[in-house]
Amino acid sequence: MSDVTSRIAQRALAKRGASYASEVRRLLDAALELMRQRGTNSAPRVADIVAGAGLSNEAFYRHFPSKDALVAAILEDGTERLCSYVAHQMTKVDTADGKVRRWVEGVLSQAAEDIAATTRAVLWNAVGLRNSGDSAPLAPSGRLAVLLHGPFADLGSGDPAFDASLAAHATFGTLADYVWQRAEPSKADIDRITAFCLRTVGPA
Structure with a gap:
């Protein structure tokens, strides 16, 4: 692989990594906020968490198996x-x-x-x-x-x-x-x- 193609590939990977890190942070923060709101009364569902994070089920399962x-x-x-x-x-x-x-x-x-x-x-x-x-x-x-x-x-x-x-x-x-x-x-x-x-x- 040439230096040019390697640099372009690395930039693409870096952007994807930053995007994925942002998704994980949004999911963690949304889940924590829902847990805080509900206390010990009810557990948030995956659907509630992805809605709170403004993401999709696909994004959730990209980072977490459950x-x-x-x-x-x-x-x-x-x-x-x-x-x-x-x-x-x-x-x-x-x-x-x-x-x-x-x-x-x-x-x-x-x-x-x-x-x-x-x-x-x-x-x-x-x-x-x-x-x-x-x-x-x-x-x-x-x-x-x-x-x-x-x-x-x-x-x-x-x-x-x-x-x-x-x-x-x-x-x-x-x-x-x-x-x-x-x-x-x-x-x-x-x-x-x-x-x-x-x-x-x-x-x-």
Whole structure:
């Protein structure tokens, strides 16, 4: 293939890639908005989602084999956003224990009333997703646990990955309780959860 034909083909592929990325973003945003509106009362259908995105069924199935796959993508997208937010909050302090507290605060910020309603709706739509053949089991706690590896190592952990995993599972379990109970953690709650996370640090 000549340089000219290669460049033309690459430009065409780049345009198609940008167009497809835009379609995926519109589908994710439309589905999330519908879930937010309906809460735990009813699940949006594929037809509702493509209508909200202003796209076609063909566009939907070009990117997602099923609605479960779309819900899995929404959870993954939310996890990436939360990771970015928590990581940024952790950069604002210098001490290892301070970073752990910022991590706890960042994770539990998802229990705030305005955010929790959306989280609750997405989790409700995701019921049974772990048994779906379209996607692997989801573990947002594992993604967030990675952010604790550095602070835990600085605190003397003999196995930062293991200790961080324990802390993350416990914190996300507590977050789920707050979300479903429609409650927000107090400062005292955050103090106690932070202290618990720090106690999971095992000696070298």
